[in-house]
Amino acid sequence: MPTFIGSAAPRLWQTAETAMDFREAIAMYYDLSISGMAAEGKKDLPALDTFWRTTLPGLLRERQNEDKEKACWLTKAELVQVMKWKLTRGKMRPLMNLVQGNDPATVKRISKVALTAAQAGDIAGAITLMSGPELKGIGPATASAVLAAYRPELFPFMADEPTLIVLGESGGGKLKYNLAEYLKFQKAVVKKCNELDNAVKGKKNEISPGEPLTADEIGRALWCVSKAAALGKSFVERSVHTPLHLHPHPHPLTHPHLHTYIHPTYTDTDTHTHTHTHPPAPTHPHTHTHTQIYIYIYICKLPKDC
16 A cells, blocks of 8 residues: 655654654755755745754854843844745745834844743743734744744744644644644644653664754654655655665664665656565674665655645
8 A cells, every 4th residue: 555755744743753753854854855945946945944043043042142131132134034934934925024114123122022931931921922913924933933943942833734743633724823723732742852852761862962852853854754745756856765764773673774765767646655675784783683674655746735
């Protein structure tokens, strides 16, 4: 029975056993998804994404370290960049003019109070303050983008794809983008982080030793796996024969390693998963030998709504 790549993100959310499952998905698909979207016309997205993931968090940390009260804030220009990133990575909505119309002093004052609440771990307070009536064009989703750049361990960005996956049936298939919905999403994501971190306590993480999984990482993993499906064939052509280790840490004698390969030559309109068992692989780093299973995903003419 074929397995559709469109179901991979919900499956990742439901069956992930370690932080590595989410981190491997990010390593495999995040940059490729950004590049794929850029190739389809969103040329500013790579630079905007670098700003959101790297530049803005660095600016906020630097600002906080230099402030006597250890507070930080956004400038109006930075808030505009966050909105550009959000609209470019997601759906275009008529919000940019509203955000650009905000007063710089108001942006600094409100964001400072909101980030202070976030610093104290007040999830509802931080979202409410950042998305309040004093800042035009900023709702809970955009507020979560700002706060995810500041405290990624607590605030997942409320992108459509991960939010719908996490809320499942309780979301009804249509988002309201309100505070209650974000809090339900955030609580579930942080709970998943804690569950996975507790499950692997005392074990080494080969990618980020000792680093707990963050809410932002789960959100980005679910987003990019979903986006890989939406990009379809154009995505496949950028990711031929790239392995995804779905479960890199099971005991090698009892649980096989899974590897996913994208193959562009299949001509059906569906996506099929074929599993092949290979002979025992070379000696495992921990002196055990094991059987590797390779999963080949053939994608062509992938439906946009799969």
